Amino acid sequence: MTDKDVPATLGQSFLNETLLAGAIGIGLVLLFMLVYYRLPGAIACLALAYYALAVYAMFRIIPVTLTLAGIAAFVLSVGMAVDANILIFERTKEELRAGKTLVSGIEAGFNRAWNSIFDSNMSSLITASILYFLGSPTIKGFALVLIIGVATSLFTAITVSRTLLRVVVKQSFAARAWLFGVTDEEFQARALPGRYRREARGRV
Secondary structure (H helix, E strand, O other): OOOOOOOHHHHHHHHHHHHHHHHHHHHHHHHHHHHHHOHHHHHHHHHHHHHHHHHHHHHHHOOOOOOHHHHHHHHHHHHHHHHHHHHHHHHHHHHHHOOOOHHHHHHHHHHHHHHHHHHHHHHHHHHHHHHHHHOOHHHHHHHHHHHHHHHHHHHHHHHHHHHHHHHHOOOHHHOOHHHHOOOHHHHHHHHOOOHHHHHHHHHO
């Protein structure tokens, strides 16, 4: 082997290191969601697990050759899926602090976050489509994985997360303020008329 030769194992080594880095990054994101968002974060983790399985199924159906660029696109799409859940959960907190019930607060949180989620995902899909049709083969692989990931994340964030939360919040154990990252006073604002409710809205 000369100095200019590159062993075949080098590419496999880079791929393994990239997969490990992606797994660590996704694991840290899931840990953050659990610690910071608690019950909604746990729901988001379940939705992301479904998202990963759905994307893997799409890769098998199309099929997609997962290169280093494709792995980068997949990790990026996971970040966008998490971002959608964060928007929803923060909107839900605002609604709870404004005095809404748990069920109505979650519904309002999803409805208020939808426009922002739709706009950001559509922008990403348009950009990825341009890259796919006009880019080089490497860029096309990146763009294709990103298109699949973003489209799937849009579905899981709005449909899967919402369905799971609708089921969970009806359970008795879910009626606790700390599970949603708000104080007991804010969580109980729905039961208080008049002055406190107006003050809660003023803090949003």
